[in-house]
Structure formats: structure tokens, C-alpha cells
Amino acid sequence: MPLLFGEESGGGLFFVTAREHWYDESDVEVGTAIAAALVLAVQHQRLAEHQQRLGAAEAKAQKLQRQVASLRTALDDRFGFDAIIGRAPKFMAAIDDARKVAVTGTTVLLTGESGTGKEVLARAIHHASPRAEGPFVALNCAALPETLIESELFGYERGAFTGADKLKRGRFELAAGGTLFLDEVGELAPAAQAKLLRVLQERRYERVGGATTLEADVRLIAATNRDLERAVSDAKFREDLYYRLAVFRIHLPPLRERGDDVLLLADHFVRQLGGAMGKLEPGLSRQARDLILAHSWPGNIRELQNAIERALILAGGELISAAQLGIIPRPTHDVTTPPRPTSEVGSRTDVRQLAELEKQMIVEALRRANGNKSRAAAALGLSRTQLLRRVRRFGLDG
Template sequence: ERRRRQGLRVVPEVARVLGTSLDVAEIFDQLAAAVRPVLDFDIMAASLIEPDGMKAWVHVADAGSAPEQADRLEDYSFTARAMSGESVLIRECESELDATYPADRKILEDGLRSFVAVPLIFGATVRGLFGFGKRQPGWFDENDREVVEEIAQHVVVAIQHQRLAEEQRRLAIAEGRAAQLEQRVQQLRGALSERYGFGQILGQAPSLREALARAAQVAPQETPVLLTGESGTGKELVAQAIHYASRRADGPCVAINCAALPEGLIESELFGHERGAFTGADKQKPGRFELAAGGTLFLDEVGELAASVQAKLLRVLQEREFQRVGGTATLKADFRLIVATNRNLTDAMARGQFREDLYYRLSVFSIHLPPLRERGDDVVLLAQEVVRRLGERMGKGEPGLSRDARDLLVTYPWPGNIRELQNAIERALIVSDGGLITAAQLGLTRKGLQSAEASYPGVPMPPAVTSQDAAAATLQELERHAITDALAKAKGNKTQAAGALGITRMRLYTKLKRLGLRSQ
């Protein structure tokens, strides 16, 4: 009894040592030093049970070091006793162990003659073993077993504290990363909203501002939106602005041009398909309905949908569910729908080309975007922005627009709208020598001119050029005519002619030489 009491006196010191660090392995040597005066062991070891068996967690010995891998629990002859929560006292290893068990055989080979091992119990589950060994037989007794059981309880508490601290550190790291990701998402979301927001749509024409005001009104709602207008008027840009101003801004904005795909593929693109649904369908593919989940689906040129696809789209809008092509599973349709068309859907309905019931589903809120020719001075504002953006990308700087170019931009009918404007500016920048962009460099001709007198300001046509010739006039010819006319008006004064064309005098000489015009 006296020896038992003496042994238990070490427990407070064990608790103190274990309380000095949240890394038990780090202070295991100190623990060994505190316990050694009482147990005088040769080996002290602790192992934790992992899914793949026993893991050598820490190991202290007079000679030798921790094994790279601990023995599996089932390799001990006393496994059943330990797993039931029973402490194991072996007074004489040679007689009490079974060498047919690999772990028992290893103990004998290491020269241990006696040991005491107690289970590490977490809650009601055995999660490891903790024990002491001696190279002399009969070294440990029942009193020592009780002391080791007390120490083991403190080791369990220390390990639990360590794991809790590690989990808190992991959570803190995860929360920190999550906060960084959230901040990055907010930055990207802000950048997207700024890039695609209504404020990025240039123009002051009343018809455009009215259309954008209506778009801003409907953006927070789930209502389907029908965008109408000629090709190139910016319908997709407005659709993106609606998406990023909506409650679905965090979700995807998925766009598809219904006119760009043949009838045989459009259904698969919208609904997706299962593997083997048709020839070439070698794997399952999600459709745009699925990809747009939680966000917005933009169907451009919706008036080009085949009648069979129109009927299926109507059902999706009514039932809010769909099936992949070749599939039987019913999927939920969770997207906000925005459609666009450059066709008159009312006329299409009258001709039986567009379903009336689908039209009324789509046209709950219609927004018409005006063509560029009806937006007045907006065309110059847009052209300046395109010059700035493309000029920077093409390494041309920001050359600006000459007066004749501005006049031409305002009077040209722009059948291709903003898309045609962008093409004209890019074409002008390619041939530009770095000065102001001229009307001739824009390379614009109006089909159906009735006479040479109907030419655009700043791009005079020679008397011999007919309306048909004007439509086919090349950029070089237009440039030649513009320079010739400027020189004529300036009575041969190169400086004045260059100023009228928006270029330098030396650049005018270069053009005269390149075009084969006399410089005198």
C-alpha cells in the first residue's frame, strides 16, 4: 500500500508536465523523466489506433528510437483484453506471450521481459495503448498497473486538449482562407458588376436611357424579359447588366445563340443529354438549363427556335422542370430567363412561325433597344470609346477622330449598328498612321446611293463614279478622293490640307507618295 501511495504521488507532477504544452509528443521526454523515479522503466510508449491499424505516436526508451511503424493491434495476443478496456500486466514475457503473434515475437526479440499496458479510452472507445516495459522479469506489479492507469487518464485528457487545439487552428486557418476567398469573390463580383453594370452602357439618347431605366426596374425581379431590337444594338450587354443587378448575380449567366445551332443540336444544348442518347453521345452532358442553375439563362435570337423546341421550352417555363435528352430523371429548372430577338415576333405568330402561348410567356416585360442611327450623337461617344479601347490594344494609342469622320459617323445609317461601328473603327486603326482617324479610313459606303452627290461628308466621290461604283469603292480609293478634295479646297496648300484631314504635313506627303498622287 505504501508503494502504491508513493507511486500515485507522481500523478500531480504528470498533470503539471502535460499541462505545459498542447503538443503531447513534444513534452513526452519530460513526462518520462517525471515517471521514471517511480517505475524505473526501460521503454515508455504510446500508440494511437488509426483506420489502418496502430500508429506509433511517441516512443521513449533507454536505447533505440521510435519505430517507423507500430505493430497492428491484432498482432498482439492480448488484443481482446485491451480492446475491452482491461489493463494488461505481463510479469514474464517469455512464458505469458505467444511468439506466434508477430507483435509478441517482436517484444521478445527486443529483450523485454515484463511490461504493463493500459488502453487509452476516449469516451467509451479504446483509441490507443500506453505502457512501460522492462528488460527484467517480474518488474511491474498491481500497484504499478494502478499508477499507469492514473497516468493514462491524464494522457487522454492531454491528447483531447491537443486535438481540440489542432481543430481550432484548422478552423481558424479555414475561416481565414474562407474570408480571403469571400473577399476575392466580392472583389470579382464588384468588378463584374462594374464591367457589366448599367453604368458601363454608353449613350445619352432618350430612347436608350428609357430602355435602360426599364431594365433596371425589372432586374431585381424573377420576371422573364424580352429584349427586342436590330442585330448589334447591345441586347446581350443589357441582358448581362440585368443579371448582375439581380438577386441571382452570384450565379452564372449562361448565354446561347439559338440561330447558331442546327435544329438537331439545339435541344441537346438546352436540355443536355444522357450517354447513348444518340450517335456520338459517348458521355452524359449537362445542358444550358442545368448550367444556369441559380443564375440567368440568356437565349439570343429566340425567334429562330424550331416549333418542336418552342413547345418544350414552354413546358419548362410552365412546369419549372425538365429531362435530359434520352433520360428519365426529372430535374428542376432554377434560372431566370432573358430572351432576345431581332425579329418581329408578332408577325412571326401571324405566319404561324412562333407559338402564341410561348410569346406571352416570354413577353411579360419587353424592352426595345433603339438602333444606332436613332441615337444621334451617341455614335460619336461610342466611337471615341472604341477608339480608346482598340487603340490601346493594337498599340495605336488614342488617335481621336477628325471632323469629317465625326460627320460621317452621325449621318451613316449603321445597318449593322454597334457591331458595324466596332468593325469600322478597327479597320481604320489598322490603316491609320497614328494621326486623327479620317472618314476615308473608316471605309464606309452606303448601298443604294442615287447619285454621286449623296456621298458622305468628308468622303467626296469623283464625278465619274456612279452609285454602283460607290458601293464597291475601296478604302484606298476613298482615301485618294478625300486627299484630292482636301488639296483642291486648300488650293494646293499642304499644311491646310493636312489640317483638314487631321494628319501632319509629313504624313500627308507619305500618303501622297503611297497613293501615287503628285505632291506639287
């Protein structure tokens, strides 16, 4: 008896007996009914297995959706605007502008001194944009010689030049569907500026040594610590490229103009770096906080992070002292605005406070070095001669 699944035969049912002519026509009906029941049972089993596979696939899909949601939350926590630390008005104005432009596809130019967080802001813009599911590809234009910048941006074909033994995709191609971040764009040589301008105008390019035209499907964010307007005036940067890049400008203020933000960032780095080192949060002493506020931070956030990391290593789980930060306090004022007039008494008070803070740092460094002036000087980032001069000035050589 054939086992029919629709129009296809899925096997057969055989009845065997030792007696000759034992089966008759009535047995055919019985065999057919048994075969039909067996086919129905097999179909039910197959349906149950199919439902089981669907359930497993659905459970796996839901698990993947939860993982994606979890990763999205993790990305929000790491790269979103809410992860950016700061409350200073000028800084918050820059963040507000970035939030507004993020949802568009507009080209953005980020300006500000080195270490002010331009790449962090660029990632936040990408993460809040319609291209967030695409890649974020960064290139430091100052880190590459002029001879390599074109092949890094656009890629090259196999055999394009000596040593090009295989095809290489450039940053524009790697960033397709996402965001391309060009840091230190003001350092581009004139020839590279011209080629970048062409891509921005035509949204097309070719690999070095290639003839195939590729689409530049990227959102461009550029950054610089140079005054590009002055560079344009000095004929060091193309005016037409500048206006292509500066569609929407955002300026990030230096750390010295952000007031108490420096303490918020310092506490954040203590938690973050201390956790990565497996240390309990030692916190910052009052003298360390005073020094952090007094220092001008020419290296901005990057310098602050390095100082906290160094201090955490030296602190050994204790309260971080001013000396462990490895910086010397010096008075400063906002470089973008004239210093406010202060009374003579107020000025003398500020100088005395800074001098007392410097004295405490030296005393602490000498204590930790057990009086060894060479080690104390190294901990403070001074030469031995500079330390001895300060020791005599504060009367600590007695």
C-alpha cells in the first residue's frame, strides 16, 4: 500500500503472510484505511516538529532582539549625548546645536583646541542620526603623510603601485551608509584638499589605479583645532572646500572656560579608570580639587584624564593628593575675554592661595619620597633644580 502525502509517495505499507491467497478484496480496504491513518499520524508529527522549529526560531529571534536592544542601550550609555559630561553654558549650547543637526544629513565642522572632545561629539552625532545603524569610520588627517592620504581616503586597486598586492577599500567605502569623521582636516595638503572637494561636490570617487566610479554614500563630519578662516585668508586652505565643510559649525570651548565641569570630569575619570584598575574609588582630596580648578589644562580633557590615571596609580587606593596629579598650579584667565578687574586685595589673596597650594604639594611629594628630592621632583614633573629653588623659597630646607 503506498503512503501518499498529497500527490507524492512517501513510502509504502507491506502486509506479509505465509498462506497463499490469504488476502482478498476486503483486505485492500483495511490496508488502505491503515495507510491513510499512518499518513495522517506522520503528517501530525511533521506539523508538530515544524511548530517546534518555528517556536525555537521565534525564541531565538526574540533573544536576538533583546540582545540588539541591550547593545543599543549600551551604545546609548557610551556614545549618546546623555553620556557627555558638562554643565557649562557655552558647552551646553554646543551640545544643543549638535542634537539639532544630528537628525539631518548635513555636513558638520567641529572646531576647538586639541583634547576638547571633538571625536566624542562626532560619535554622539552619528549615534543620534538616521545613519546610526551604519559604521562610524574615523581618520586623523594629520597622522598620515601626503603620499598616503589619497589611498587611505579612497582605497586602491591591486597593482595600482609597487606593493599594492591586493585591493584595499578606502575610508569613504568603509563608511558607506554611515558617517566618516575626518579629524585635523586643516592639515590636509593642497592636492588632498582638491580631491576631497571633488568628492563632496560630485558624491563620487574612484579608487587609486581604478576606473570604476563609486558612490560616496557617507555623512561627513570634519574637525580641526586650527583657525580655518585665517588659513583661507593665508591661502593655506581652499576657500571652496572650507564652505563645503562649514555648512554647520560647532565650537567646543576649552576646559579652562568650562568652570566646575573640570571637577565633574575628574570625578568621572576617577570612577571609570579606578574601576578599570580594580581599585576602590579613592576620591580627590580638597587640595587636589583646588589644584584641578586652578590649573589651566592646556591639553584639555585628554590632559586631565592622563593626570587622573597617573594619580590613581600612585594613590594605591587612598585619597588622591594634589602632588600625585603631577601638575604645578599656575594662575590663568579666560583667553577669549579680557580678564575681569580685581581689587589689589583680591589679587594678593589669589596669589597667596596658589602659593600655599604649591607649598602643600611639595611637602606632600617630599613626604612620599622620604625626603628624596630627586624622586619628589620627578613626581611633581619638575627638575631637581626647579624643586630646590621652590624648597628654598618656601623655607622647607631647614
